[in-house]
Amino acid sequence: MSGKLLRLVCTAVLAAGAVLAPVPAVAVPEPGGGAAGPGSGSGERSVAELLTELQTLYREAEKATETYNATEERLKRQRAETERLERALARTRLSLRDSRGAAGLLARRQYQSVTGLSPYLRLLLARDPQRALDQGRVIGRLARERAETVGRLTGDEQEADALARRARKALDARLALTERRGKERDEVRERLRAVEELLASLTAGQLAALAELERGDTAEAQEELVASGALGSGGTPPSAAGERAVRYAVEQLGKPYEWGAEGPETYDCSGLTSEAWGAAGTPVPRTSQEQWARLERVPLDELRPGDLVVYFPEATHVALYLGDGMVVQAPRPGARIKVSPIAANPVLGAVRPDPDREPVRRYVPPELPDGAMDGPDGGYAPAAPETSIR
Incomplete structure (x- = not known):
């Protein structure tokens, strides 16, 4: 199943108000392990x-x-x-x-x-x-x-x-x-x-084509998700803690992804969200799967800034909702913390760390720096990734 079709399936399910069903596994040959492996047949x-x-x-x-x-x-x-x-x-x-x-x-x-x-x-x-x-x-x-x-x-x-x-x-x-x-x-x-x-x-041509295809897929998925009404009006302001979490996450824009990292110089996806809410005074579980399992779930049409958007059927990726259909995320190795469309990955659902807190009366979204949306949402670029292996 292509990335485009995967996102379209997810969008259709969300529009119907259902939970995303498990996506069929894609058989991937081991690198270098056969005629179809990387390095031997990628050009075909x-x-x-x-x-x-x-x-x-x-x-x-x-x-x-x-x-x-x-x-x-x-x-x-x-x-x-x-x-x-x-x-x-x-x-x-x-x-x-x-x-x-x-x-x-x-x-x-x-x-x-x-x-x-x-x-x-x-x-x-x-x-x-x-x-x-x-x-x-x-x-x-x-x-x-x-x-x-x-x-x-x-x-x-x-x-x-x-x-x-x-x-x-x-x-x-x-x-x-x-x-x-x-x-x-x-x-x-x-x-x-x-x-x-x-x-x-x-x-280099294949890498550029990959980046272009993913941008197109993300844009189309985002348009369909917004058109479906699944996101609602999106006008609810965050809680006081949610606002602090959003501002913390925005301050981390541009820092590299590193697996297992919790800051302050590098983060993985759940490291960013857990540290953002920890800095806001509301500790949350460390991993995306625990965040999905233990925090209160909220419908997408009730999202407010600071909520956590969880991706994939296994809840293996998470981002922090910024508002207006956008999230702050640490995408993948080789990428940097950035602002992405909420539909950049197949959405599983959303959770709220502080469901009992009232929204603030007046909310001014943080100003985003130049280049906040630059870079691939899928975590790879036309250059080799700067993966840090600890």
Whole structure:
């Protein structure tokens, strides 16, 4: 399915108010892996076929990136949990040492005070029975303190054992996540290498034709989406936090895309949206898939600036709505943060990080710098992409 047809299908579905159905996977030969692979047969394929293949490769790379980002977030939380348990275990061990010291002191005092006479006999033989009773009360209090010390010692030992087990389990989970992150990082690198190999196999004329075809597809999809009425009037102003998120995103225009990056110099798609809303004082999940799953969804005809527009059936791309049918996005490796038509990619839906906040009474959209819309919305250019592999 070509990129144009994919966008038209998406637009038709949105106009009908339905959720985008899964798009059939496009079979893409491995780079260099056969007669149809890049470098051997790219010149025989149409520009539309090359665009479809390139879009598929970028989509696979972004899916892998979002999976990596999700694991990275889990690893951060697991690292914090491991450190918390280690601190708790250290405190418990210190308390256990103090309890053992107190128990030892009581044991020594008890040993030193043993006389072999029962309390009753000592009371009968005492010259001052009242004093003996007072001493008995003191002894009773010491006995209770001893019982409490022994109980505290036992409790500390049990807590220390339980914390030690939890700390070991947390460390094992952390190590497993670290290993998974490494594998997912390798998968992202492999996907991006496939993109680079395809781009390297194309001529300057083919790259220029690809960019022109994509611009035409995006413009047509945008026109149809606007004509369908799915976007509504678009006159609702943002909330105060949404306005701050929009201004943050606009300030990042021109900065490079880098997979897994959260700023301040480079971003991936969800890194930009999560940092924008974090700067606005409303933290949101790190990945596009979690943003789609956990934030409140809003119809496209109710969009207001600051809302997040999510793309593709797997929710693997996200942008921040600017207003008037435009979004701010970090498109793909090789591109820079830019303003794009909302229909630059197949729209899945939209979510709102602050659904309970009222719109501001007066909203003046931020002024866009020159060149804010320059560059390809699909993330590639007539020059080789400057992909950063970490």
